[in-house]
Amino acid sequence: MQIPLVDLRANYLSIKKDIDQAIQKNIANQAFIMGSEVAEFEEVFANFNESKFAISVANGTEGIHLALQAIDIKAGDEIITCPTTFIATIEPIFYLGAKAIFVDCEGKTGNIDAKKIEKAITKKTKAIILVHLNGHPCEMNPIMKIVYKYKLKLIEDCSHAHGSSYNGKKVGNFGDIGVFSLFPAKILGAYGDAGIMVTNDMKLMESLKLLRDHGRLSKYEHKIICYNCRLDTLQAAILLAKMPHLKKWIKRRKDISSYYSKHLNSCVSIPPQFQIGEQAFYMYVIRTPNRDGLKEYLAKKGISTVIHYPTPLHLQPACKMLGYKKGSFPNAERYSDTILSLPLYPELKNEQLDFVIDAIKKFFALSDKL
Numbered sequence: 581m582q583i584p585l586v587d588l589r590a591n592y593l594s595i596k597k598d599i600d601q602a603i604q605k606n607i608a609n610q611a612f613i614m615g616s617e618v619a620e621f622e623e624v625f626a627n628f629n630e631s632k633f634a635i636s637v638a639n640g641t642e643g644i645h646l647a648l649q650a651i652d653i654k655a656g657d658e659i660i661t662c663p664t665t666f667i668a669t670i671e672p673i674f675y676l677g678a679k680a681i682f683v684d685c686e687g688k689t690g691n692i693d694a695k696k697i698e699k700a701i702t703k704k705t706k707a708i709i710l711v712h713l714n715g716h717p718c719e720m721n722p723i724m725k726i727v728y729k730y731k732l733k734l735i736e737d738c739s740h741a742h743g744s745s746y747n748g749k750k751v752g753n754f755g756d757i758g759v760f761s762l763f764p765a766k767i768l769g770a771y772g773d774a775g776i777m778v779t780n781d782m783k784l785m786e787s788l789k790l791l792r793d794h795g796r797l798s799k800y801e802h803k804i805i806c807y808n809c810r811l812d813t814l815q816a817a818i819l820l821a822k823m824p825h826l827k828k829w830i831k832r833r834k835d836i837s838s839y840y841s842k843h844l845n846s847c848v849s850i851p852p853q854f855q856i857g858e859q860a861f862y863m864y865v866i867r868t869p870n871r872d873g874l875k876e877y878l879a880k881k882g883i884s885t886v887i888h889y890p891t892p893l894h895l896q897p898a899c900k901m902l903g904y905k906k907g908s909f910p911n912a913e914r915y916s917d918t919i920l921s922l923p924l925y926p927e928l929k930n931e932q933l934d935f936v937i938d939a940i941k942k943f944f945a946l947s948d949k950l
């Protein structure tokens with residue numbers, strides 16, 4: 581049996597008619613730039629996320645970039661974030677001449693350790709970028725206290741967390757702006773690059789709309805110098821066709837994750853159960869000291885796994901100028917060394933799930949005998 585980490589084709593086949601119709605309709609209309617599906621998708625996504633406004637964008641990285649511009653991040657500003665994330669979380673910080681200041685993660689979730697944030701705050705600190713890693717919401721109560729106390733701005737990178745909530749509130753609504761990547765393999769994914777930003781602040785919504793489309797007030801009236809980072813209408817049409825299924829897919833990911841946890845609890849560290857809200861599982865991540873051996877064993881059985889992410893950002897060559905070294909963030913380093921993401925997608929069949937679980941149990945039974 582071959583089991584991929586994600587199976588985008590299976591997802592397509594499950595809704596082929598809707599997708600094909602949406603694409604055909606868009607091509608027939610020839611409305612490729614800011615066609616009606618863009619605003620329609622934004623409205624449906626805003627409803628889904630219980631946000632006042634949603635503004636689509638070319639991709640998640642651009643979404644974070646525009647969010648930082650909208651909250652007025654300037655050269656020299658410091659922005660606190662966590663090294664256990666994809667590099668897109670921090671690239672826009674450097675693009676604007678600002679500086680990323682890392683805070684270590686909490687050992688079980690890989691999310692920023694709220695207890696360590698205050699120590700990293702200086703006079704130059706302007707904002708925090710949170711990442712709700714693998715869909716597990718960050719500890720919002722203590723974090724919001726710090727945000728208010730120091731009058732900081734807050735951007736949430738929700739690229740792993742479509743559908744996650746904390747204490748009854750959807751992620752993306754805690755900060756000034758929440759950003760969701762809609763990269764094909766994300767919980768909600770386009771058929772190419774895509775992203776969406778959410779906010780509950782009318783002024784920020786207006787800024788974000790200017791920022792993504794040439795600072796336009798009307799076709800040839802430009803209020804400020806901006807850029808072009810619009811979402812393709814074709815992608816909006818595809819995303820719109822997927823939206824009616826999103827809740828059901830998130831539920832299936834959660835059920836698969838619970839099943840993994842129930843059966844793997846005895847041999848690996850399973851993801852901590854989130855108690856005060858909903859975790860939408862982008863990845864199902866186990867931790868084990870024998871990660872590399874397990875990964876290799878599963879590969880031989882035809883089971884694909886991945887390490888999200890193998891190198892914490894403070895040890896990336898691209899971040900050398902920040903002056904961190906091995907040992908700077910021990911939790912993040914240990915996390916990266918022990919994590920493994922198992923196959924997880926809504927179309928994963930129960931037999932496949934049992935096959936993965938059996939293989940993992942066999943691996944640990946064998947290693948116990950050595």
Ligand SMILES: *Cc1c(COP(=O)(O)O)cnc(C)c1O
Nearest residue numbers: 639640641666668669739761763
């Ligand atoms: C996917 C991702 C992004 C943005 O990715 P794009 O490919 O630009 O859409 C940002 N942050 C995290 C944590 C991600 O996983």
